[in-house]
Amino acid sequence: MIQEISTRLLKQLEEDLEHTCFQIKDPFQRWTTALKLIREALKRLRTHFSDLKFKDKEEEIPIFKVIKPSFYQWQIYYTELYNIETNLPYGDAEKQTAFLEQELFYIERFFRQYAFLYQYYKLNATELDNLYFVRGAEMQSILLPEVPDLDPEFSTSCDYLFSKFKAFEVLKDWVLERLLHLKKKNIDPQALSGNLQVREMNWTGDTIDLAEVGLGLYHTGKLNNGTAGLGEIFRWLEEKFNVNIGIPAKRFAELRKRKRLSRTRYLNEMRDSLNLKMENEDEYVPTGKKKPNSALNDDD
Known part of the structure; x- marks a missing residue:
């Protein structure tokens, strides 16, 4: 109790x-x-x-x-x-x-x-x-x-x-x-290319899913040559997506409590969705017909 x-x-x-x-x-x-x-x-x-x-x-x-x-x-x-x-x-x-x-x-x-x-x-x-x-x-x-x-x-x-x-x-x-x-030294400011106006992006899923992304980015060392701290990555994601993810150690503990085969549920979902899309694109299409809703066309 x-x-x-x-x-x-x-x-x-x-x-x-x-x-x-x-x-x-x-x-x-x-x-x-x-x-x-x-x-x-x-x-x-x-x-x-x-x-x-x-x-x-x-x-x-x-x-x-x-x-x-x-x-x-x-x-x-x-x-x-x-x-x-x-x-x-x-x-x-x-x-x-x-x-x-x-x-x-x-x-x-x-x-x-x-x-x-x-x-x-x-x-x-x-x-x-x-x-x-x-x-x-x-x-x-x-x-x-x-x-x-x-x-x-x-x-x-x-x-x-x-x-x-x-x-x-x-x-x-x-x-x-x-x-x-x-x-950190010699950090170049991000340069914007072109005049494309990008609208504000808000995270609308569960915050634990975004925590998975942040943890993945940290442990693969793909940001700032691996020098970005975990808390820094979380705060960056929070700022970009207008959401409160929470304390990194606590979110990691939540993931560890999951069943072993589904600890990275959201990352697995991303992988499976992308693989499914590519598999669908690879399916046979009769000559002279275009596959509808193709993500990439030869004209792109």
């Missing part, structure tokens, strides 16, 4: 956060709006959690190892992102690069500082779950960081740390993409 409820709440929260990021450009307003959404979602999760009666520790562990960190990570992420955006030097690419490299060093240092627990998190280990993710478990260790005042009824020794691991991984991607953008 809690898994279904939390999945629904998290999906709604992340959709609301994506909409907020797309609509609000002012860092402070975006941060405060995001925090309001996150805290409300955590409050609702906390309410549902209070109604549960656990049979054993095995039912309690996933709440604090996976579910709560999936929500709380966004509070940490948006707070850290706000601090970076508001302290980023303006107008000087070299100073911005130096600043972001320092932020990247801070993130990597955090992972090294808690290397044992970070590896435990990355490997999805389970041996110490009874200590890390059960309320009231005695856990005194120099390996654990100082954490904010926690609600003992809705917190364990390591749920905050796992939330921070998740948040910092997303933040690291943001910093790397921004650094890549700053370090």
Whole structure:
């Protein structure tokens, strides 16, 4: 029950956060709006959690190892992102690069500082779950960081740390993409040829389909000689097609959850449609007759 409820709440929260990021450009307003959404979602999760009666520790562990960190990570992420955006030097690419490299060093240092627990998190280990993710478990260790005042009824020794691991991984991607953008040089502006007026194009399909396209472009390295970042590609597609695709890591996770044979459903559909068109064009046509609706004619 809690898994279904939390999945629904998290999906709604992340959709609301994506909409907020797309609509609000002012860092402070975006941060405060995001925090309001996150805290409300955590409050609702906390309410549902209070109604549960656990049979054993095995039912309690996933709440604090996976579910709560999936929500709380966004509070940490948006707070850290706000601090970076508001302290980023303006107008000087070299100073911005130096600043972001320092932020990247801070993130990597955090992972090294808690290397044992970070590896435990990355490997999805389970041996110490009874200590890390059960309320009231005695856990005194120099390996654990100082954490904010926690609600003992809705917190364990390591749920905050796992939330921070998740948040910092997303933040690291943001910093790397921004650094890549700053370090690009000699980018020629696009030149328009001819006087053809192209009307505005809007994406009218599911956004997950466009996410497939963006991921495909990124992993095949066909944009800017492979230097275009994934987040940069997503923002470019959003701008060109007037749509909000969302956070790259989350859309990739959605694709991974699909059945193995249909993970790239839209790309497969594109391939099949194009192949079908070419096969139809290759069909035998009696002499002297033209195939109707041909995509290419000899006169083209």
